[in-house]
Amino acid sequence: PALFMENARKSSIVSRANSIGSTSASSVPNTDDEDSDYHQEPYKESYKDRRRRAHTQAEQKRRDAIKKGYDDLQAIVPTCEQQDFSIGSQKLSKAIVLQKTIDYIQFLHKEKKKQEEEVSTLRKDVMALKIMKVNYEQIVKAHQDNPNEGKDQVSDEVKFNVFQGIMDSLFQSFNASISVTSFQELSACVFSWIEEHCKPQTLRDIVVGVLHQLTSQLY
Template identity: 60%
Template sequence: MPADVIDVQWAGSSKQAGADWPSVRNNMMLSVSVAQRRLCCGRVRKAVDNTILLLNIRLEGYKLSKATVLQKSIDYIQYLQLQKKKQEEERNALRKEVVALRIMQTNYEQIVKAQQSQPGHTETRISDEVKFSVFQTIMDQLFITFSAVSVNNFSELSAGVFSWLEEYCKPQTLKDTVYQVLRRHNGQMRG
């Protein structure tokens, strides 16, 4: 109720009853102020309770002070802001990666188109059986050399594996083995 309306109502009734108008008005304003404070405190109390529930703060047998709840709230908000920042950085990194992958895809598509549009370009397809046969022959060659590794105990096995890797799995040795297998396979295909 607006103060002007209250003044008019109380002015008429207080004069009739002989009451002191300023003291009645002061009492009324005081009670309104107390009611507003009570309402405000209730809202603050409810906000603190909701914050406790939201943050899932539980200390059995202890009553939390408002300062503790506020500090926990601040800590939680800072944690959420940090998580948000990390997610934004991750999202930006992923966006950059997507752009890079799209550029790579476009480049590869252009390379494929350029190769396909070359005149006289005839691609001979190699069957999966031939590929597997070559792979199998290479693996057989490696297995023959590996069969000499001693497997009597773990220390002999590990020492043998390391020396076998150093001797037979060097890039140049593997390259030579692959070339030998391909030459043999090529000779078999032609002959």
């Protein structure tokens, strides 16, 4: 009986061990089979990654556009092409490029204003020359129509009276227009008076008036 009990106990232990081994084996995954059935899916870019990539591309385009703009300014503005000895041979900074561009634009504005003033002055000169041309043509025509008119000589007194009459008329307008509060204001008024009262047509009217007055006195 003791031997029988010992054999039964050993048989029970072996049976339980086989049962545990079978259960453990069934619970362990078949690695070889799963590896053969597993297929790796391709990487899908997330929305966040797409936004980051689009932002990076847009930022790069913006930087390229800014760089091209500064390069164009350096090529267009003459002062940017000149060597600045204060900074040596190093590349001009963006701040210097902008400042040189501003200075050059201001220079162009001043030159434009100066040229406009010169054009205005030339136009006035052309107008005065046209008036003088018409006057000389009238004088020549008058002499051609009356060839004996120029034979009568006038005295120096008559010439002085003509000159005095012209100067008196000019002084009246000069005295009425000029302020003597300060020398600076006097200078400004003189130039203003010359432009207003010394125009060719104005002087012509003064001379004609003086000549008519002397003619009525002499004849």
